[in-house]
Amino acid sequence: MRIILQLITVLVAGISLCGCQTLGSTTLISSSAPQDLSPGAAATIARDLAGSLVERVGVGTTTISFASDGSAFGYVLEEELRSEGYAIFTDRSMDLDRGFLPLAYVVDRFEGSVLVRLSTPDLTLTRIYAITAEDAEPASPWSVMTIGGDGSGEPDT
Known part of the structure; x- marks a missing residue:
């Protein structure tokens, strides 16, 4: 029961901080991930993130501007x-000039879990993963925040 309460606390905190990952309408913070995340956990989380992004952002019509932090996860x-x-x-210096999606x-x-956020200027995906020595497993549903197209920076309702 204690772990469930901790995960709920982390999820609520993560959702409330999702908007903090972006700096204005088009600038994102620098990517970061722990260097010691196991290869299995990194692969599981990356596969899950990419799959969720595909559901929301068109493949074949979108060029992603990506700046890794140099970690295995990146x-x-x-x-x-x-x-x-x-x-x-x-x-990343040419993101907006070429219409790429940052x-x-x-x-x-x-506490043995990781909170993962993937952000674009218009979308933030957040999820908690339980981490084992060699792998990761989703421990929460996706939190999906879309930023309004009116430039307000407020979530769509």
Whole structure:
């Protein structure tokens, strides 16, 4: 029961902080992930994130501007996005000039779990994963926040 309450607390905190991952309407924070995340956990989380993004952002019509933090997770996420069919551009200095979709991720540890956020200027996906020595398993449903198209920065209702 205690772990469920902790996960709910983390989820509520994560949802309330989702908007903090973006800085204005088009600028995202720098991506970051722990260097010691196991390869199995990184692959499971990256596969899940890429699959969820595919459900919401068109493949084949979107070029993602991606700046990894150099972690194993960043590398695996980039490869998963490519395998889903996204074109990936890694020069963040040209994001808006070319119409690319900027993307950032943050993986934060909390009491044996990780809170993962994947953000674009218009969308933030958040989920908690239970971490084992070699793998990860979703421990919460997706939290999906879309930013209004009116430029207000407020979630759509």
